Amino acid sequence: MYNSRNIIIGLIIFAAFVTFPFYNNFGKAVTKPDPKLDTPEIQKFPENERRCVEPKEFMKAGHMQLLNGWRDSVVRYGNRIYVNDAGKEFEISLQNTCMKCHSNKKKFCDECHNYAAVKPYCWKCHIEPKEKET
């Protein structure tokens, strides 16, 4: 091997870059996000009627697009009624419909958003719910 000093330095830098996630995370116990659905408002419903405006699987991956559609619907078209796939009507409102049940922003919204490094700009216009520090 010629120029072995430079070659080895280069390879170490390469390996350090590529394996960065592995050693950066080494020995850290990362807890999975665990969004809480146990607000008093949700508890009031009987077990079999606890459901969101759309199925859970859809909401988990696509809630941001639903909310964006809601925003456009209200702000641009003045339409405050949402009819879900099952034909049930809901009032379009982040604060009065979503947050009525999901009143626990910290344990519901932020839990996953922080984990996935998502910073939604909902609360630049809407008033953030005041929660007691627990």
Add this chain to the structure above:
Amino acid sequence: MGTLFSFFVVIILVLIAWVGVKAANLHFLFGIIIPYIAILTFIVGIIYRVVRWSRSPVPFRIPTTCGQQKSLPWIKDSKLDNPSTTLGVIGRMALEVLLFRSLFRNAKFELREGAKLVYGSAKWLWLAGLALHWSFFVIILRHFRLFTEPVLFFVPLLESIDGFLQIGVPLLFVSGIVLLLAVTYLFLRRIFIPEVRYISLASDYFPLFLIFGIASSGILMRYFFKVPVVDVKVLTMGLISFNPDPKVLEGIGILFYIHLFLICTLFAYFPFSKLVHMAGVFLSPTRNLANNNRMKRHINPWNYPVKVHTYEAYEDEFRKFMKDAGIPVEKE
């Protein structure tokens, strides 16, 4: 021919992931085993290639000289284009690696009005190449949100710059669009410029289609056919801590597996293809050597000290035979 072949190879790769996950339910294979194999192949392959290159001696300095060589003190030398010092070489390499300086010099020439040869500037290749590499780099850095917890400081910063147009939700990232446009241009260039098309092989088209597939599957997954990103991160964090959680595999959409499989293909293919120029650019003797042939003595490593057989030694060895044959000798 090469175009269609590469295109169908990528299509088949997509179908393999599709059938493997949807029909054969091989979530564990595609979500956990193949990514490990791919990253291992990538690391070992690159190291193997670099070590193999390093076994070739570089006996003489062969930098391409693009400017005035350093000579007499009153002649101004070109420190970056014909570097005579290590610092100059570092500057030259940095410009090459970060800004593709040599590609910037790309020129086109053609015959006009019969026998008149004209030269012109040709910057599109440089621009598209730069756009491709930098947007790809930004995209890789952005993906660190799936590989670090807490997420590293530069990720939100990068995302806010990348998504500053605030189009749609999730915010449209400019880098994804730039990558797609650049790779499309680089492909069309190979199709529409006859000279370039003539020298293009399947191994030129394949990475382009593969990158196109990766970028478009990523964009589709982010904006159109959503996958639960939290489950994805649980999977990636599990992978990097060597403790993957197979429970989340089933809940992630097929598009994620296609995206992942194409990336694994890219990583595994990397060391054995033209893509290894990522490492090779640093080992280009025409770039990484200082032009100091006349200032320092460079000794050829494979034959120094030169083994010589002097006439005296020759005569000592064969004197008896020479005398027997009647050949005159200098020493009796």
